[in-house]
Amino acid sequence: MSYFDLSKFPPSSAASDDGSVSSLLSISPRSSRSIILDQSFFDAEDPSPSPRGLAEPPPQRSLPAINDALYSVQVNNRRRSTNSNTTTSVSSNYDSDSSGRSGRRPIKTGEMGTSSERESDGEVRYQEKKSKPKPKKKVSVVISGGDKVKRNGGIRMAPLNVPIKRRLQTAAVLLHGFTIPLYTSLFWFLLAIPLTWPILIPYLIYCLFSEAHFDGSAPRRRSHFLRSLPVWRLYTGYFPLKLHATTSLDPAKNYIFTYHPHGIISHGAFGHFCTENTTGFEGLFPGITNTLLTLDSNFRVPFYRDFLMFMGLASVSRRSCEALLRGEAAQPPPTWSAWKPWTWWRLVFLLPIFHPAPHYTAPTGGGRAITIVLGGARESLEAIPGRMALVVKRRRGVLRIAIRENAGIVPVLSFGENELYDQMVPTGGGMIEKLQMFVKSVAGFTVPLFHARGVFNYDVGLLPYRKEVNTVVGRPVFPKAQMESPRDGDLDEFQERYLAELRRLWDEHKDVYAKGRLPGKEGEMVFVG
Structure with a gap:
């Protein structure tokens, strides 16, 4: 693989907020469209402006071409994630790390697939952390009688296990x-x-x-x-x-x-x-x-x-x-008479x-x-x-x-x-x-x-x-x-x-x-x- 030092590019596209170089682009000779992010190169200090350990001079690629390639990859990934209804989405070129500084986040090989798949596809996949909403707490209210009920829009509903x-x-x-x-x-x-x-x-x-x-x-x-x-x-x-x-x-x-x-x-x-x-x-x-x-x-x-x-x-x-x-x-009850209407009515009630x-x-x-x-x-x-x-x-x-x-x-x-x-x-x-x-x-x-x-x-x-x-x-x-x-x-x-x-x-x-x-x-x- 060939490595290119992006410190030569303007800070707006290849550097962090303080102007330091944040990442490199690695271009495979097999596919010029395959772009892989690598952060390990910056673990060692390199005061010289030229990259170390490179056997061949870097090919001439302009920054607009690299930006166009990144943009096309992002668009393709957004379309693919929308069609599959998955939770993976494409993030920005520059993510924020845990310390709040702007920089590229390294992507592991296990997350991106095998190297052969990346070279055949010729695409870059970015993963973004999606914040999950906190589950709502169930508010329970204890009323008289010991029943524990739940509120539903301000109304306390009776539980099912009464x-x-x-x-x-x-x-x-x-x-x-x-x-x-x-x-x-x-x-x-x-x-x-x-x-x-x-x-x-x-x-x-x-x-x-x-x-x-x-x-x-x-x-x-x-x-x-x-x-x-x-x-x-x-x-x-x-x-x-x-x-x-x-x-x-x-x-x-x-x-x-x-x-x-x-x-x-x-x-x-x-x-x-x-x-x-x-x-x-x-x-x-x-x-x-x-x-x-x-x-x-x-x-x-x-x-x-x-x-x-x-x-x-x-x-x-x-x-x-x-x-x-x-x-x-204490007076005796009235005598039953066929001429009194209530007598006939009481005949309906024969139960004790x-x-x-x-x-x-x-x-x-x-x-x-x-x-x-x-x-x-x-x-x-x-x-x-x-x-x-x-x-x-x-x-x-x-x-x-x-x-x-x-x-x-x-x-x-x-x-x-x-x-x-x-x-x-x-x-x-x-x-x-x-x-x-x-x-x-x-x-x-x-x-x-x-x-x-x-x-x-x-x-x-x-x-x-x-x-x-x-x-x-x-x-x-x-x-x-x-x-x-x-x-x-x-x-x-x-x-x-x-x-x-x-x-x-x-x-x-x-x-x-x-x-x-x-x-x-x-x-x-x-x-x-």
Whole structure:
């Protein structure tokens, strides 16, 4: 081979930035097109301008010809690498070494192929280091319940390896949340079938004029089988719901449980006081028959009203409260008559789960209780996570009933009920707030702008969050005297004692069950109405 010293060429093409010679070109006599880079020649010092150890004078080749040959090789290599979709690409004539200096990088024979291949091809192959992108780190987030989830564009997705029990708990909560749409859709579907009209039309008339939900017969109509189904244990275990008693209750007296706060849907009230063998109400308060109360309008929805009555719910009207506390459910059930529409409707339900409890007998001396979510729809608009804003002072009707029936009021404070949903609260008296108050005045309830989690994610949806709800039952507050028409002074004094017991519950348990409340006064319990 013949070697040519490139120090004679201009520094722009054959020298580094400091003007020193960086490489030699070796031209094979067999092929003038084969150009091989060699760096070993510069390991020895050569002060003389002429190359050492050369047997023949260098052929006369100009620098433009060499540059043209290098350029053609680069173009051919780029085309070949593009067509083969390989990762090898052609680099510049001058690469940067590890020290940052400009110079030619030596190419080993094993990287370029054999010498015969290089001479036959007559091309120069340059290899460039291709920087590989760093793999993205998988960000995992641990949520309540111990699930490790991954974020996908800001949304935490549920993992695939969730235990089957937790899946069933989610399904139970989903089923309970969509009971009204399910029963309403079923009714309209059956109504579209003319063959069902002889049954559905009398049943619809019965729903409009029935008084079964406020005549005090709810304890007798409830189905213990339905209230004890395993689905309710899954439902209460989803959050989970936990019931705590600070004192025992005398079964010889009657009570009114006042549940705070309302929250968005009052999951705690339903789980504690509308199911059996779930959170331990029967063991904490033996001998007490409790009935959860809800709006009268819910008992006008076809099919859904029957579900509520089989679960033991009743109307929250004054007549219903007095009938339940007086034990009017002890009266015998109405006789079956062929002329009553509801008789024919009940013939459809022949399964045992729909039969009234035959062994129930209302206690005559005491042991009767009702549960009222006192704040109502107005308090649902105050269901902000980290806060405890209660609507209590204007709810004086329950005090009148307690004095008239000589029943003790038992404050119930549920820590975590407001944390089950996130709510957007409109302020400044805007159109949304006015619309919410209008719906409340017309329908008796309102629709908060809330959201929580979904079935397969933890950030978007209408399912409640998996957050523990601890419900604490306080000491009963009895009226000083039973009277038919209590005066305002008696109501004020009774209310002050009730609010004092409610504050005691908050002060004693807020540091245990409300550790995540807002700091300062904003996280303290306040009475907004």
